[in-house]
Amino acid sequence: MKNANLLFLLLYLQQVTTDLRNDNCCYWMVSKGYDLPEFSERRVLNEVTVYYHDSSLKSKMPCPDWINTTAGIREWGQIQYWSNHNRFVGTLGLQSAINQFNLTGTLTDRNIYQGFGCCSLYPNGTYSAFLNHAFNGKDFTSFDINSKTFVAAVPQAVVYKTLRESDQSTINDVASYYQKTCLDRLKILMEAPRVRAKRIPDVRILEPKKKVGSVTVTCHVTGFYPREVQVFWLGSDLQPVDEGVTEILPNDDGTYQTRKSVIVPEEDVGKQNYSCVVLHISIPNNITKVWEVKAGGVAVWIPLLCISLLASVIGIGVWWRCKTRDAVI
Ligand SMILES: *[C@@H]1O[C@H](CO)[C@@H](O)[C@H](O)[C@H]1NC(C)=O
Ligand SMILES: *[C@@H]1O[C@H](CO)[C@@H](O)[C@H](O)[C@H]1NC(C)=O
Ligand SMILES: *[C@@H]1O[C@H](CO)[C@@H](O)[C@H](O)[C@H]1NC(C)=O
Ligand SMILES: *[C@@H]1O[C@H](CO)[C@@H](O)[C@H](O)[C@H]1NC(C)=O
Ligand SMILES: *[C@@H]1O[C@H](CO)[C@@H](O)[C@H](O)[C@H]1NC(C)=O
DSSP states (O other): OHHHHHHHHHHHHHHHSOOOOEEEEEEEEEEESSSSOSEEEEEEETTEEEEEEETTSSSOOOOOTTOOSHHHHHHHHHHHHHHHHHHHHHHHHHHHHHHHTTOTTOTTOOEEEEEEEEEEEOTTSOEEEEEEEEETTEEEEEEETTTTEEEESSGGGHHHHHHHHTOHHHHHHHHHIIIIIHHHHHHHHHTSHHHHOOBOOEEEEOOOEEETTEEEEEEEEEEEBSSOOEEEEESTTOEESGGGOOOOEEOTTSOEEEEEEEEEEGGGBTTBOEEEEEEOTTSSSOEEEEEOOOTTOHHHHHHHHHHHHHHHHHHHHHHHHHHHHHHHO
16 A cells, blocks of 8 residues: 555656656758748757857858867767758758748748757667657658658648658668667767766755644755756655645756655654655766654654644634624624
């Protein structure tokens, strides 16, 4: 029974906390009629923008100093090379979509074609990747990595799908990028200190708050970067506070903080230890802080005594008022 409760609580808490994963993402865009560069591209690794290029710039971004390994420099060359590819297929998509939606001829027309591709590695070893294209903010097509085909989200995308699939050698390269290269690049670039500039969380258990029949205990986690973190309590018969929602707040120094509270039934206090477990990308395993309670501590009873005293005082007051009101009526 107790184990079932614990399992439920764990699943529940994990569901509401942010995923702890590594991401390698690329966003690009081809636009017409807007006051934007015709093409722009941004690559983001774990929330850090590592590469930017747009058509108003004379040359591609050179390999930055913080990438100084042979493998890293080679990956950078690939990033620059694929930037041309993205511009080419994006322009193709924009033209095809404009034609298929019959939007040609109007000079005032504004259109945007976007690509968004990502690969992610989860702490449990699961790897996932996707590539989606959108036209004017709506799904246009997505790439099925396993079958190496484009899936049209709207009938107007079928022409583009056929066009792209006719170049089988490029399609194979795109598929192999999302199947493997994207993850390899993620691992290689993660070696660089700039992307790795993570801050380890400081974990403390705050002074518990006692109420009638229960004790609320809070785990405070601060000073970590990046933002994603998982905090949960281990122990039986625990109830989450505030529906278990974890709010992550920024600190002044660019790091983040959060807290997680649970309610422990009073009869369990002192019978077992409860621990706060923190998972963060800056640490290989976890940080576990144990809340050790001494059984039968006087400290628990003092506030209870005060509360019951207060209750009786209020009780007398209410009784007195009712009494006097009765007398008036
Ligand atoms: C790469 O850069 C880091 C920090 O910027 C430095 O500590 C390291 O020595 C450099 N490695 C090489 C091979 O230059
Ligand atoms: C575009 O025009 C063609 C020919 O006039 C028509 O068959 C097609 O349905 C139109 N498509 C849209 C999305 O309006
Ligand atoms: C790994 O974690 C991800 C994200 O939390 C989840 O979607 C996936 O199902 C998990 N895979 C396994 C094998 O547990
Ligand atoms: C709590 O942990 C302490 C030290 O880790 C241990 O001595 C104690 O027996 C534990 N209490 C319970 C109830 O498990
Ligand atoms: C925390 O890490 C330790 C190893 O350092 C491991 O034994 C334990 O199972 C981990 N706990 C959780 C809840 O992941």
